[in-house]
Amino acid sequence: MQVAEALAQRADGQRRVEQLMARVTDSARYQEGETPVEDAQALLTEIDAVLDQQESLIRRINRTNAATPLGDGTVTDALARRDVLRYRHRAVTAAADAASGRGGRDHGRHMRSELVSLPALPVAELRAEADRIAQEIRELDIRIQRANWEVELLD
Structure with a gap:
């Protein structure tokens, strides 16, 4: 994979985290007697997984940039x-x-x-x-x- 592709993936990951955070915010509270729109805990788990991927990708990008003349x-x-x-x-x-x-x-x-x-x-x-x-x-x-x-x- 080229660095440019990794940068595009990183941008997609950032957008994904922002979208998931908005969904968590929307689902974090609900009225008694109703069901939450989404499982906020599951969304937080998904955010963690995306952020772990982001960290790995960012490390690789930084390592490559530091080694590329x-x-x-x-x-x-x-x-x-x-x-x-x-x-x-x-x-x-x-x-x-x-x-x-x-x-x-x-x-x-x-x-x-x-x-x-x-x-x-x-x-x-x-x-x-x-x-x-x-x-x-x-x-x-x-x-x-x-x-x-x-x-x-x-x-």
Whole structure:
């Protein structure tokens, strides 16, 4: 099985657990004299089984990512880099939005007597930096996805 397939299985498992949890919540209480819609205890047992499978799958994915070379490091290193780039992109974009007056407050001047607010940061440079970071994220994502389809999942 390829890593990409394992990631799809992991996502399916996560959805399955969420669905089962909703069913447990719906069945955890019932009115006296009625029968519960489903056996909440059986659903909890099923959740445990799915979570055990999830743990095994996640361990295998992590082990494979740590052992798979990608660029100057491993897939695990690339995933960490991508996470940090996403945070950096959000920070730079938020700073540019705030400096340009798009940060949720009205920074314009409506009357001559009002004070003018000025940007404390170079908006155009920040936007260019955000674009550069977004491009780096896209390129890194492509390399990670390629590795996910080329690499066999370890045991």
